[in-house]
Amino acid sequence: MQTLAILAAKLSSSILRCFGRGGSLPGSIALKIDDKILNKLEFTGPIILVTGTNGKTSTANMIADLLSYAGYKVISNRKGDNLKAGITTTLLTNASLSGRVNATACVLEVDELNVRHILLNIPVTCFVVNNFFRDQLDRAREMEQLIESIEKVLPDYRGDLILNGNDPNVVRLSLKAKHSHCYYFGMDMNAYSMQNTNEASEGKFCPECGSKLVYDYYQYSHIGKFHCSQCDFKTPDMDVILNHVNLNNQSFECDNILYRQPYMGMYSMYNCAAVLMVAKYLNINDQEVKKVFSNAPQPAGRNERFEKNNQICILNLVKNPTGANEVMKVIETDDTDKTICIVLNDNEQDGTDVSWIYDTFFEKIMNEHTKSIICTGCRGYDMALRIYYGGYKGNITVVDTIEKAIQTSFSTHLKVYAIATYTALLPTRQMIVKEMGL
Numbered sequence: 001m002q003t004l005a006i007l008a009a010k011l012s013s014s015i016l017r018c019f020g021r022g023g024s025l026p027g028s029i030a031l032k033i034d035d036k037i038l039n040k041l042e043f044t045g046p047i048i049l050v051t052g053t054n055g056k057t058s059t060a061n062m063i064a065d066l067l068s069y070a071g072y073k074v075i076s077n078r079k080g081d082n083l084k085a086g087i088t089t090t091l092l093t094n095a096s097l098s099g100r101v102n103a104t105a106c107v108l109e110v111d112e113l114n115v116r117h118i119l120l121n122i123p124v125t126c127f128v129v130n131n132f133f134r135d136q137l138d139r140a141r142e143m144e145q146l147i148e149s150i151e152k153v154l155p156d157y158r159g160d161l162i163l164n165g166n167d168p169n170v171v172r173l174s175l176k177a178k179h180s181h182c183y184y185f186g187m188d189m190n191a192y193s194m195q196n197t198n199e200a201s202e203g204k205f206c207p208e209c210g211s212k213l214v215y216d217y218y219q220y221s222h223i224g225k226f227h228c229s230q231c232d233f234k235t236p237d238m239d240v241i242l243n244h245v246n247l248n249n250q251s252f253e254c255d256n257i258l259y260r261q262p263y264m265g266m267y268s269m270y271n272c273a274a275v276l277m278v279a280k281y282l283n284i285n286d287q288e289v290k291k292v293f294s295n296a297p298q299p300a301g302r303n304e305r306f307e308k309n310n311q312i313c314i315l316n317l318v319k320n321p322t323g324a325n326e327v328m329k330v331i332e333t334d335d336t337d338k339t340i341c342i343v344l345n346d347n348e349q350d351g352t353d354v355s356w357i358y359d360t361f362f363e364k365i366m367n368e369h370t371k372s373i374i375c376t377g378c379r380g381y382d383m384a385l386r387i388y389y390g391g392y393k394g395n396i397t398v399v400d401t402i403e404k405a406i407q408t409s410f411s412t413h414l415k416v417y418a419i420a421t422y423t424a425l426l427p428t429r430q431m432i433v434k435e436m437g438l
Helices: 001-017 025-033 058-067 083-093 112-118 142-149 170-174 266-281 285-297 320-332 380-389 402-410 422-436
Strands: 045-051 075-076 105-109 126-128 160-164 182-187 214-219 223-228 242-245 251-256 257-260 304-308 311-317 338-343 368-377 395-396 415-420
Touching: 001 025, 001 075, 001 083, 025 083, 025 182, 045 058, 045 112, 045 257, 058 075, 058 285, 075 415, 083 105, 083 112, 112 142, 126 266, 142 170, 160 266, 182 266, 214 266, 214 320, 242 266, 251 266, 251 285, 257 285, 257 422, 266 285, 266 320, 304 422, 311 320, 311 422, 338 380, 338 402, 338 422, 368 380, 368 402, 380 395, 402 415, 402 422, 415 422
Parallel strands: 045 105, 045 126, 075 105, 126 160, 160 182, 182 242, 311 415, 338 368, 338 415, 368 395
Antiparallel strands: 214 223, 242 251, 251 257, 304 311
């Protein structure tokens, strides 16, 4: 059955490529033939699993690049097929019929709810966790349930953990992973740290005793330096810590070495901290890390910039309140006159519950520099109502298509910030490219 499953995955993948398609179907077919196929594969070298609510794609891709620069032959699910079937597709299409994976390292992004299907079925060397935030309540459920689904498989996990030491919901995983050595990355207090926060904050109570967590400072949301008011649970000693953070030029220091991150925002610096921790774990030098940061591609919809004939448009993906709040902070720092275009969908991949828009501080962009806000998408009117309730005094327009929304935005002849949910991202990007003639 093993050989047949691998052969079926390879053949179906080849057929899909002939039609310019990819995806997880080959893995689904293989798992139907042999549902234990992952357990039967043979690996050489490190296997790194990456998960988290925000930033796992960028982090996994940078780690894959890091290992490639260091001389490993790497396979990775770069396109984000991060469910069990997608990961199975990645591994089987890069394996021999005998089940030997043709790589000296594997870097796999995995959806949080699918960790339980992957972690114990392949010999994971280290498990990297970025953060946990409330996300897509209808699919991922409450964050507590999501974390518990991961905690249930940790007692039998024998690899190492690389954890965000500033996220109490990530640090708590160490309490269940009794056979694992834990390494922590984080960020020191800096000019942008806050003593208090009113952002959506899930890290309020100790996972060990249930008492209130006390924060020395916050970086964003519930990320920061914390300790329990009653027991010993606290921010651990860091193995990698970023300091001298400068968000104006996107730089930071680590072990007295200056780095510049490839993206914008404090939340993206945590992705870089995870990469630095993996580099330290695998004894990869800082020059390779700098090469990763210098050559990191700009992911679609992550502060993606389009420019032609004095028209500038910046596209961002939003999918949950914490990620959206970080996008709001980036836009807030731009004091030029602008138009905001928001595309809100509620398809299955977006999450059908859009109540998160009321946990997002859209008020940050409701200032004199935002001349108009244009809303569209399946829930365009809900988005417009949220903006209205936020007290925005400028012009709010609702249109019925993404095409009209982009055209209306560009007709203002101002800088445009386009914000789109998951299923709206690609159509919005395509319309931007079309309207700008790129």
